[in-house]
Amino acid sequence: MVAGLAAPLAIMLLYSFWRQDGPNVDTTLTTFNYEYALTKYYPIFLRSLWISGLVTLATVLLAYPIAYYVAFHVKSYKFVWLILLTIPFWTSYLLRVFAWRIILARDGVINGTLQGTGLIDEPINWLLFSDFAIVLTLAHAWAAFAILPIYVSLEKVDRTLLEAGADLGDGPVRSFWRITFPLSLPGVISAITLVFVPTIGDYVTPDLVGGPRGGMIAKMVYNSFKGNDWPLAAATAILSMIFVASIAFLLIQLLRKSIVDPLGAFVIAVAIAVSVYFASFVLTLVRANVPEGTPAIAIVLVLAILFVVGVYYTVIALRAALGRS
Amino acid sequence: MTDSDYIRIEHVTKRFGAFRAVDDAEFAIQQGEFFSLLGPSGCGKTTLLRMIAGFEFPTDGEIYIDGQPVTGVPANKRPTNMVFQSYAIFPHLNVYDNIAYGLRKLKLSKAELDKRVGEALEMIKLSGFEGRKSDQMSGGQRQRIALARALINRPKVLLLDEPLGALDKKLREQMQFELRQLQKTVGITFIFVTHDQEEALSLSDRIAVMQKGKVLQIASPRELYESPNCREVADFIGTMNFMRGSVKAIDGKTAVVDVEGLGLVNAPLPEDYSFAPIGAEVLIGARPEKLDVVRGAPHPGEKGVKGDIGACAYLGDRNHYQVTIAGRAEPLQVATEQGDRSTLASFSPGEHVTVSWGDNSLVLLPKD
Amino acid sequence: MARTLKKVGERGWGITIFAFGYLAFLYAPMLVLPLFSFADQTIFRFPIEKFSTRWYEEIANRPEMLGALWNSLIVGVIASLAATLLGLLAAKAITRYAMPGKNVALGLISMPLFIPEVLLGLALLIILNVAHIPLSLMTIAAGHVMLCTPFAMAVLIARMDGFDKSLEEASLDLGESGWMTFWRVTFPLIAPAVVSSLLLTFIVSFDEFLLAFFLQGNEMTLPLYIWGQLRFPSNFPPVLALGTCILLASCILVVFAEWLRQVGAPKDRPSVGVGG
Numbered sequence: 001m002v003a004g005l006a007a008p009l010a011i012m013l014l015y016s017f018w019r020q021d022g023p024n025v026d027t028t029l030t031t032f033n034y035e036y037a038l039t040k041y042y043p044i045f046l047r048s049l050w051i052s053g054l055v056t057l058a059t060v061l062l063a064y065p066i067a068y069y070v071a072f073h074v075k076s077y078k079f080v081w082l083i084l085l086t087i088p089f090w091t092s093y094l095l096r097v098f099a100w101r102i103i104l105a106r107d108g109v110i111n112g113t114l115q116g117t118g119l120i121d122e123p124i125n126w127l128l129f130s131d132f133a134i135v136l137t138l139a140h141a142w143a144a145f146a147i148l149p150i151y152v153s154l155e156k157v158d159r160t161l162l163e164a165g166a167d168l169g170d171g172p173v174r175s176f177w178r179i180t181f182p183l184s185l186p187g188v189i190s191a192i193t194l195v196f197v198p199t200i201g202d203y204v205t206p207d208l209v210g211g212p213r214g215g216m217i218a219k220m221v222y223n224s225f226k227g228n229d230w231p232l233a234a235a236t237a238i239l240s241m242i243f244v245a246s247i248a249f250l251l252i253q254l255l256r257k258s259i260v261d262p263l264g265a266f267v268i269a270v271a272i273a274v275s276v277y278f279a280s281f282v283l284t285l286v287r288a289n290v291p292e293g294t295p296a297i298a299i300v301l302v303l304a305i306l307f308v309v310g311v312y313y314t315v316i317a318l319r320a321a322l323g324r325s
Numbered sequence: 326m327t328d329s330d331y332i333r334i335e336h337v338t339k340r341f342g343a344f345r346a347v348d349d350a351e352f353a354i355q356q357g358e359f360f361s362l363l364g365p366s367g368c369g370k371t372t373l374l375r376m377i378a379g380f381e382f383p384t385d386g387e388i389y390i391d392g393q394p395v396t397g398v399p400a401n402k403r404p405t406n407m408v409f410q411s412y413a414i415f416p417h418l419n420v421y422d423n424i425a426y427g428l429r430k431l432k433l434s435k436a437e438l439d440k441r442v443g444e445a446l447e448m449i450k451l452s453g454f455e456g457r458k459s460d461q462m463s464g465g466q467r468q469r470i471a472l473a474r475a476l477i478n479r480p481k482v483l484l485l486d487e488p489l490g491a492l493d494k495k496l497r498e499q500m501q502f503e504l505r506q507l508q509k510t511v512g513i514t515f516i517f518v519t520h521d522q523e524e525a526l527s528l529s530d531r532i533a534v535m536q537k538g539k540v541l542q543i544a545s546p547r548e549l550y551e552s553p554n555c556r557e558v559a560d561f562i563g564t565m566n567f568m569r570g571s572v573k574a575i576d577g578k579t580a581v582v583d584v585e586g587l588g589l590v591n592a593p594l595p596e597d598y599s600f601a602p603i604g605a606e607v608l609i610g611a612r613p614e615k616l617d618v619v620r621g622a623p624h625p626g627e628k629g630v631k632g633d634i635g636a637c638a639y640l641g642d643r644n645h646y647q648v649t650i651a652g653r654a655e656p657l658q659v660a661t662e663q664g665d666r667s668t669l670a671s672f673s674p675g676e677h678v679t680v681s682w683g684d685n686s687l688v689l690l691p692k693d
Numbered sequence: 694m695a696r697t698l699k700k701v702g703e704r705g706w707g708i709t710i711f712a713f714g715y716l717a718f719l720y721a722p723m724l725v726l727p728l729f730s731f732a733d734q735t736i737f738r739f740p741i742e743k744f745s746t747r748w749y750e751e752i753a754n755r756p757e758m759l760g761a762l763w764n765s766l767i768v769g770v771i772a773s774l775a776a777t778l779l780g781l782l783a784a785k786a787i788t789r790y791a792m793p794g795k796n797v798a799l800g801l802i803s804m805p806l807f808i809p810e811v812l813l814g815l816a817l818l819i820i821l822n823v824a825h826i827p828l829s830l831m832t833i834a835a836g837h838v839m840l841c842t843p844f845a846m847a848v849l850i851a852r853m854d855g856f857d858k859s860l861e862e863a864s865l866d867l868g869e870s871g872w873m874t875f876w877r878v879t880f881p882l883i884a885p886a887v888v889s890s891l892l893l894t895f896i897v898s899f900d901e902f903l904l905a906f907f908l909q910g911n912e913m914t915l916p917l918y919i920w921g922q923l924r925f926p927s928n929f930p931p932v933l934a935l936g937t938c939i940l941l942a943s944c945i946l947v948v949f950a951e952w953l954r955q956v957g958a959p960k961d962r963p964s965v966g967v968g969g
Binding site: 378379380399400401402405406407409410411413415416417426427429430474475478 | 857859860862863864865866867868869870877878881882
Binding site: 005006007008009011012015062065066068069070073079082083084085086087088090091092093094095096098099100102103105107108109112113116140143197198200201202203204208217218221222225230233234237240241244245248 | 896
């Protein structure tokens, strides 16, 4: 089993250092594919990061209240609620995405209803074939992956802690922010991990509801594969894997930390998100001004430095704001 | 080691990494004996039991059962059976199938199987419960099923891993009694692991006291209580006052020791008193109930020391006093019986009294 | 506590409304499909003029679709059996033996959960190409086994961790060999988890598109067929009809699997479905 997984990846790694030469593959080792993929595709990496970030944010924000509701308000039908919330996840993904197409189309359910009732005259165009459609569809598709871990962590919150909070004079809102929320953060961070990692690599949704420019990482890998340049496809795939794996690694580290120090982990998570967007913003600013022929590695290095600096200062700023040293 | 040794533990050591769970254990158990391994949790008693059962294997040393070396033999090939702490009653099987579990290999006829299970159920007074599932049984009943399931295989040794720990106090006392009766009836060697010293004292023929992987003392309950061989054993079994002193003279079977606060006392010499040459620092131990509190002079033939009553505690059948004496930082613990009418005396805090003791109530111990 | 509970209860309306709204969001797409499968029209637009079961009758006339369904069933059965068997071995190795490199192995086996499917697909395709193995339903099944094993493992490890290990020791102690112990004690105790693992891995495989997309030979699975038909809306209504049937079947399967998990789970611990 382990070998069955390791071998394909090893061969793909080897492939990525070869070069497609017409119908043949030149087996001299070269980093050409990596340089090419980095310079050509980095906007897609950033775009994937941005979309997946939005998806994760939307999914977790929507999932938290539901998980809270089931954990604290549902008394006797928890099991039924949990099944109800999981069922959609297990039904055909393609058909669900297709259903969203029916709902969101220009002449679809939403536009039809709105026009029928006279609320709008012209159909809303941005519903389908847009980033909005991608975010909505993915937030729907991965809901269960966010709800369940948050629910588990909320369910674990010792109810006597809330009684103690009330006893010490906290109202429900304060005791939520001071007790329940920090204790549920491990669940929130594992939800972030479980939603972010698969959605950034999703192929079907961006392709079906994202429109012509909706492609994300998977589309990019698939395109180079379809262009019959397997070494380039392999290099792109490995870059994506490193990209996704390092994000997953970061998130898992955060998860570990959040069990010991929930708020600290939260601060770091926010800092990373802020820095990613800061770095990509800087990148779009300088992109036009980068001289021709600058090696891709230089751009990556600059971005990495910006990122690390960004994280460092955001953490310091947030900690100061929260009054922690 | 003699030929009559039924189970021999020879220099058995078990290491988990750098940690020595069992450190050079060396002793023998006789056939038909009720032998207990007693110690606080983490002392290695369960590891030692599991090595006898064949669930763990010693890092060093040999284990013999009935003359056969069994060190590398797995659990399913050993003539031992075990009663687990959690009882490990198979939840998917009923009482009958649980008890008959180990008999499958014997390929008995249905009638023979029924007979043996019936006997076993009768032994544990659960006849008629054959069809019940384990979750319909109470803690005490599960414990008995576990016993029957192990004993039906007629093992050479029955191993019991804190089998009474999960029961409430009343039930535990009753089960202790039944366990002892059962062991006498079947005549099988029992090795019993417990952290409960009272349980060990009331059940066992002999007890091995363990601490931090080492076997400290192996003796009968009376001997352990009356003449512990070190401070740890004395401390673990019951309570004891410890007083520092130095040996002044050896006189026949007693040692003359100069003890802080008490002055010169005569303590009986233990079997091995090599730790106490003249001039050596030693400990003198005295059980609270071997001391007495009196007004005025000590009991005839006993020695005494003046002190002041500190805290008192009324325990129903006993009174506990803490008596502060000069020359000693810690107060002496003294327990007096309540029921004895002749000394029906109670004392109040601050009262000036005499603590009285006889020489034979003192124990000479090595200084740590 | 009474105070807190009361206040939360008083303020519970907002969150209750949200909860039901969220359920509506979750189920809206799942209701749209059956609705249009009964609509006597080939464009997916309101209002629906006339309802009929025409598309359900049409299913029988699509041999290609039924062929794809059959292929998906075959692949699903093979993948779920193999993944559950591998998951069982892995779960036993991980929960019962102290072996070196355990975490590394565990990490590698769980990797398909953490790397995008497109990469797994490409990697498998490259190695199949290098090894000159022709693409077929079996290559799809092989890919699905890799994808499904972590799911099977998660379900089985949870169950094997959940029961008292001294039960297995008791069996050994009573003279049974390791294999007979597995058969007489371990397997009956984890049977509900095995069944739910089979069901869940079957559903994952049955629904999987991207790996199949990379690893397909001449024969299609159902998701591949659906993908192909998406471009032709007029051909799509019978797909919706079949999809509705499958939707119903998978709902029943999921409820059954979850129910099994609840029945099989140790009584004193809370337990939930995927990802928990």
